[in-house]
Amino acid sequence: MRRVLLGRPILVLRSQSGDIAAMGDVCPHRFASLSRGRFEDDIVECPYHGLRFDLNGVCVYNPHGDGKIPERARVASYPVIERHGAIWIWPGRSEAADETLIPDLSFLDAPSPFQRGDGYLRTKANYQLMSDNIMDLSHSDFVHRTTLGTDGATARAQAKTQLVDDIVTIEWSFDGKGLVMERTTANPPDIHTRIEVTWHVPSVMVIRVESHPVGEETTKRRTTAAHIMTPETDQSTHYFFGIWNKDHVDFARQIFETEDGVMLEDIERNMGGKDLWDLNPIVLSNDGGAVLVRRVLARKIKREQEGMIMDLAS
Amino acid sequence: MRRVLLGRPILVLRSQSGDIAAMGDVCPHRFASLSRGRFEDDIVECPYHGLRFDLNGVCVYNPHGDGKIPERARVASYPVIERHGAIWIWPGRSEAADETLIPDLSFLDAPSPFQRGDGYLRTKANYQLMSDNIMDLSHSDFVHRTTLGTDGATARAQAKTQLVDDIVTIEWSFDGKGLVMERTTANPPDIHTRIEVTWHVPSVMVIRVESHPVGEETTKRRTTAAHIMTPETDQSTHYFFGIWNKDHVDFARQIFETEDGVMLEDIERNMGGKDLWDLNPIVLSNDGGAVLVRRVLARKIKREQEGMIMDLAS
Amino acid sequence: MRRVLLGRPILVLRSQSGDIAAMGDVCPHRFASLSRGRFEDDIVECPYHGLRFDLNGVCVYNPHGDGKIPERARVASYPVIERHGAIWIWPGRSEAADETLIPDLSFLDAPSPFQRGDGYLRTKANYQLMSDNIMDLSHSDFVHRTTLGTDGATARAQAKTQLVDDIVTIEWSFDGKGLVMERTTANPPDIHTRIEVTWHVPSVMVIRVESHPVGEETTKRRTTAAHIMTPETDQSTHYFFGIWNKDHVDFARQIFETEDGVMLEDIERNMGGKDLWDLNPIVLSNDGGAVLVRRVLARKIKREQEGMIMDLAS
Numbered sequence: 001m002r003r004v005l006l007g008r009p010i011l012v013l014r015s016q017s018g019d020i021a022a023m024g025d026v027c028p029h030r031f032a033s034l035s036r037g038r039f040e041d042d043i044v045e046c047p048y049h050g051l052r053f054d055l056n057g058v059c060v061y062n063p064h065g066d067g068k069i070p071e072r073a074r075v076a077s078y079p080v081i082e083r084h085g086a087i088w089i090w091p092g093r094s095e096a097a098d099e100t101l102i103p104d105l106s107f108l109d110a111p112s113p114f115q116r117g118d119g120y121l122r123t124k125a126n127y128q129l130m131s132d133n134i135m136d137l138s139h140s141d142f143v144h145r146t147t148l149g150t151d152g153a154t155a156r157a158q159a160k161t162q163l164v165d166d167i168v169t170i171e172w173s174f175d176g177k178g179l180v181m182e183r184t185t186a187n188p189p190d191i192h193t194r195i196e197v198t199w200h201v202p203s204v205m206v207i208r209v210e211s212h213p214v215g216e217e218t219t220k221r222r223t224t225a226a227h228i229m230t231p232e233t234d235q236s237t238h239y240f241f242g243i244w245n246k247d248h249v250d251f252a253r254q255i256f257e258t259e260d261g262v263m264l265e266d267i268e269r270n271m272g273g274k275d276l277w278d279l280n281p282i283v284l285s286n287d288g289g290a291v292l293v294r295r296v297l298a299r300k301i302k303r304e305q306e307g308m309i310m311d312l313a314s
Numbered sequence: 315m316r317r318v319l320l321g322r323p324i325l326v327l328r329s330q331s332g333d334i335a336a337m338g339d340v341c342p343h344r345f346a347s348l349s350r351g352r353f354e355d356d357i358v359e360c361p362y363h364g365l366r367f368d369l370n371g372v373c374v375y376n377p378h379g380d381g382k383i384p385e386r387a388r389v390a391s392y393p394v395i396e397r398h399g400a401i402w403i404w405p406g407r408s409e410a411a412d413e414t415l416i417p418d419l420s421f422l423d424a425p426s427p428f429q430r431g432d433g434y435l436r437t438k439a440n441y442q443l444m445s446d447n448i449m450d451l452s453h454s455d456f457v458h459r460t461t462l463g464t465d466g467a468t469a470r471a472q473a474k475t476q477l478v479d480d481i482v483t484i485e486w487s488f489d490g491k492g493l494v495m496e497r498t499t500a501n502p503p504d505i506h507t508r509i510e511v512t513w514h515v516p517s518v519m520v521i522r523v524e525s526h527p528v529g530e531e532t533t534k535r536r537t538t539a540a541h542i543m544t545p546e547t548d549q550s551t552h553y554f555f556g557i558w559n560k561d562h563v564d565f566a567r568q569i570f571e572t573e574d575g576v577m578l579e580d581i582e583r584n585m586g587g588k589d590l591w592d593l594n595p596i597v598l599s600n601d602g603g604a605v606l607v608r609r610v611l612a613r614k615i616k617r618e619q620e621g622m623i624m625d626l627a628s
Numbered sequence: 629m630r631r632v633l634l635g636r637p638i639l640v641l642r643s644q645s646g647d648i649a650a651m652g653d654v655c656p657h658r659f660a661s662l663s664r665g666r667f668e669d670d671i672v673e674c675p676y677h678g679l680r681f682d683l684n685g686v687c688v689y690n691p692h693g694d695g696k697i698p699e700r701a702r703v704a705s706y707p708v709i710e711r712h713g714a715i716w717i718w719p720g721r722s723e724a725a726d727e728t729l730i731p732d733l734s735f736l737d738a739p740s741p742f743q744r745g746d747g748y749l750r751t752k753a754n755y756q757l758m759s760d761n762i763m764d765l766s767h768s769d770f771v772h773r774t775t776l777g778t779d780g781a782t783a784r785a786q787a788k789t790q791l792v793d794d795i796v797t798i799e800w801s802f803d804g805k806g807l808v809m810e811r812t813t814a815n816p817p818d819i820h821t822r823i824e825v826t827w828h829v830p831s832v833m834v835i836r837v838e839s840h841p842v843g844e845e846t847t848k849r850r851t852t853a854a855h856i857m858t859p860e861t862d863q864s865t866h867y868f869f870g871i872w873n874k875d876h877v878d879f880a881r882q883i884f885e886t887e888d889g890v891m892l893e894d895i896e897r898n899m900g901g902k903d904l905w906d907l908n909p910i911v912l913s914n915d916g917g918a919v920l921v922r923r924v925l926a927r928k929i930k931r932e933q934e935g936m937i938m939d940l941a942s
Contacts, residue, residue, distance in 0.1 A: 132344070136363070138363060138377075138378060139362055139363055141364060142351075142359070142360070142361060142363055142364040143361065143362060152364075152377055155363070155364065155377045155378050155379075156377065156378070156379070157379075158379045158380075263346060263350075263361065263362055266346060266347050266350065267344060267345050267346055267362075270323065270340050270345045270347060271345050279345065281342065281343055281344060281345070282342050282343050282384045282386045282387050283384070284343060284363070284365075284376060284378050284379075284384070285378050285379035285380065285382070286363060286379065
């Protein structure tokens with residue numbers, strides 16, 4: 001499978017032993033896409049002139065003339081690991097790959113009375129606009145007014161943010177009448193709701209929602225979901241999500257496609273590819289989580305780029 | 315209604331009292347389009363996080379946390395006036411707005427035995443190519459050969475141009491056989507035709523046509539129409555027209571769509587977005603009106619830009 | 629007929645006497661496309677304001693006012709000749725036009741038991757990628773595995789290249805089992821195949837294929853075809869081909885459209901408009917012909933550009 005990540009075409013393959021491999025998808029000879037070629041016995045064959053590469057991206061066969069293999073006949077190979085039902089690719093220097101940096105999403109692997117469900121959507125918006133959206137769930141009261149909205153209760157709640165070890169947490173805790181779409185009477189009972197979102201570098205988020213009728217802590221309802229935003233290009237994002245309950249997947253996809261996605265693509269067009277801060281946005285109390293995330297990310301990116309400059313200097 | 319003017323998205327609204335308001339269509343918080351939000355009781359609500367703006371573009375409600383409204387929470391508000399059945403928006407500095415600069419199109423408001431008719435077309439061509447087209451009606455003999463053409467009589471007539479107070483007038487006056495599409499016999503009678511086009515800064519034109527059989531001044535036919543070219547972007551134009559006779563609107567739209575519009579979009583593509591003068595066109599006697607208009611416009615634009623520089627310097 | 633060549637719109641016309649003329653397709657007055665106008669009695673009329681041009685691109689009639697014709701009222705006129713069933717246009721300085729530079733494709737004109745057949749395809753790839761493809765027919769074993777492929781025999785053959793008077797020749801000569809699509813038994817007879825491709829500046833190629841069962845030289849089969857790559861833009865090419873046997877045209881078109889063309893457009897996208905050498909490709913033994921062609925072409929282009937600089941300096 002070819003997948004463009006960070007602007008680069010990447011070939012993702014599963015070997016006979018079941019392992020995953022990720023390598024550059026462009027042949028170093030004449031730049032054909034390897035994903036258009038044959039894949040047999042853990043060997044990829046370029047569809048244009050038949051060079052063959054192993055799962056480490058190394059050319060192992062040249063069908064031409066005397067068959068000599070040039071030293072440079074290789075494509076980039078990326079450290080990759082499968083965990084929590086997702087494929088994690090390390091696009092930086094291989095030596096620096098560190099799987100302990102993968103956030104703990106083991107709740108997705110846990111046995112559940114419901115089945116886990118997954119979804120994928122491609123959105124024509126920058127990945128940071130996508131995480132802004134999840135780090136500020138007050139948008140539910142407006143974007144999802146008639147479904148996930150709470151008649152303004154989420155927006156009025158003063159959310160608390162916290163930063164520990166590059167992990168950002170934001171928490172809303174409030175009494176209200178519950179989700180608009182779940183109200184069945186004109187005067188629904190008071191519901192206490194607690195929402196917690198944790199963000200991990202570079203763009204993995206977990207949303208945990210708990211709610212119960214006020215005074216009835218024993219009848220808590222819980223739902224947990226992971227949201228992963230992987231940049232395709234500067235202006236498009238692969239959006240993966242995993243929910244602890246398979247039955248919620250279709251609803252989540254529909255809501256995102258028709259409401260969040262439409263909004264985020266409209267904003268990306270209005271911003272014309274510019275950086276958020278260059279456009280000098282006003283900042284409101286509900287921006288706390290999103291702003292903190294952008295700050296941590298900017299610091300990490302700056303440090304990484306300085307690291308690269310030091311590498312070049314040494 | 316959202317309308318992109320001069321490359322900027324503008325929100326145009328009608329208030330409960332019937333007045334028109336025009337303001338920036340992009341929320342200063344997270345850059346969503348306000349036109350996607352709700353509009354009730356003269357208040358616009360941002361569809362993303364629910365900030366509310368009045369018709370002056372000022373934020374009057376923040377639904378988040380303690381509800382404090384940041385000073386910068388406002389969008390641009392444009393002076394606007396409704397006149398002659400059109401909405402006139404002033405995109406420059408508000409203090410400089412001057413409604414006496416709106417050309418007199420009161421002929422459109424006058425009682426008429428026919429009813430006034432209006433039309434709108436979007437064309438993928440620069441607005442100056444659109445006014446060039448109207449300031450040189452000799453094109454009728456070629457672009458509209460079988461309809462508005464005159465078998466070359468318009469082209470042969472030496473048009474007279476005049477410049478008074480930044481208003482350009484061009485006049486054709488000639489004897490011929492009338493419009494090709496109106497000829498009913500092989501040897502039609504001689505017709506005298508007088509066409510006058512007046513152009514007003516930046517791109518409002520009025521075409522007046524009078525004709526009568528030679529020697530029969532008492533049986534004059536008259537038709538008058540306004541043509542307004544509003545830049546959408548550098549390479550596209552909103553084209554509004556108003557005709558003193560509703561029955562002519564469909565014909566005008568059809569002629570423009572299938573003949574002028576096709577020509578102008580072809581030319582825009584051939585010019586590749588370049589300035590006319592940079593392409594070093596040859597100039598013919600029929601270019602008088604169009605060239606004079608471009609000269610006046612270039613002078614006004616230069617003066618405006620110098621004014622902006624002086625503003626910055628003072 | 630309008631045809632964009634080297635990024636320029638060119639108007640190609642056939643005169644009453646049957647000759648071909650080629651001139652710029654954009655009117656020097658207001659940049660309308662002349663190909664949208666009338667063409668009668670060897671005169672082209674601009675569709676916008678009716679200027680008329682003869683087949684040398686010279687304005688011969690101005691219908692406006694006193695009819696004076698400005699000296700600059702002309703479009704570029706290109707030396708052109710019809711030969712071997714193709715139209716050859718000289719886009720450089722007219723004085724330098726030299727019809728002896730047209731490669732000898734007279735095999736296409738020769739009487740044949742079969743009829744000659746021609747084809748045309750437009751491909752969104754640079755013309756040099758198109759000639760690379762033909763100068764390295766080893767790709768048949770991979771791109772055309774089940775049709776023109778030879779089970780790797782072409783790829784294994786060490787092709788010989790030769791450069792004489794700016795003409796590049798590459799020759800493959802090998803024993804195998806013939807084309808995969810022609811094998812009718814599990815153990816087909818041994819076939820000797822000889823393929824010769826000659827390339828002429830800037831991008832005309834002739835492919836000659838001969839084959840016969842090993843030891844039976846008397847039963848040779850021969851096929852010859854010309855392939856001409858004319859740049860439309862930097863990233864698109866007009867591909868013309870002529871085959872000595874009309875019955876092969878549909879097959880050739882289908883193979884190119886579904887196999888070569890798809891590959892070349894994929895590569896053009898992967899290269900993102902960059903020059904091949906700037907992307908630092910690895911070079912294999914099968915690249916000999918393609919690399920030699922690129923070297924000759926680069927030398928010719930450099931010499932031409934230096935000539936232009938000397939022209940400017942003198």
